[in-house]
Amino acid sequence: MADQEQDLAVAEELGYQLVRLLTMVGRAKAQFSQATGDGIERAAYALLAHLVREGPKRITALADAVHSDTSTVSRQTSALVAHGLVERTADPEDGRACLLVATDAGRGTFDRARAERTKHIAAVLADWPVSERRTLVMLLDRLNTDFENYHPLGEVR
Incomplete structure (x- = not known):
């Protein structure tokens, strides 16, 4: 695999992992907002x-x-x-x-x-x-x- 293809493959996997992370952070923030109930x-x-x-x-x-x-x-x-x-x-x-x-x-x-x-x-x-x-x-x-x-x-x- 050429260097550019490897770079793109790694970037794609990182993108997937970042989406997973942001999803989990969003879930945690939503739970936090419900817990505080401060509006x-x-x-x-x-x-x-x-x-x-x-x-x-x-x-x-x-x-x-x-x-x-x-x-x-x-x-x-x-x-x-x-x-x-x-x-x-x-x-x-x-x-x-x-x-x-x-x-x-x-x-x-x-x-x-x-x-x-x-x-x-x-x-x-x-x-x-x-x-x-x-x-x-x-x-x-x-x-x-x-x-x-x-x-x-x-x-x-």
Whole structure:
């Protein structure tokens, strides 16, 4: 088999494995949403996580950071604001603009969700040797970075 054919065969198998992974992650997220019953969309948790980890952001910067459109992020952050998990504050660099900031309640919600997620991931990987877990983290980081930097149509976000 030629190198290009081998590359495509490996890429096809990886694609299949990624679909399996995303399906399982989706199932786990759905179960988590049912368990919390807080009425917050799953996607909104990603916004909250970003604000907790990265700090205050304008809505356009947050949308760029999570690779989403501003209108969707605006709707989702409005729900987070309504639940008291995020607040809008004046941007000190431009008083006409506002920053989205995680509240103490938002940070607590994020910390609880992260702890729960971590507990489940640890259970899934419990039988893996530590070296393989570290290798998985390293390779996923590399894969995510490469996906973030890949622009098939030449467009840059």
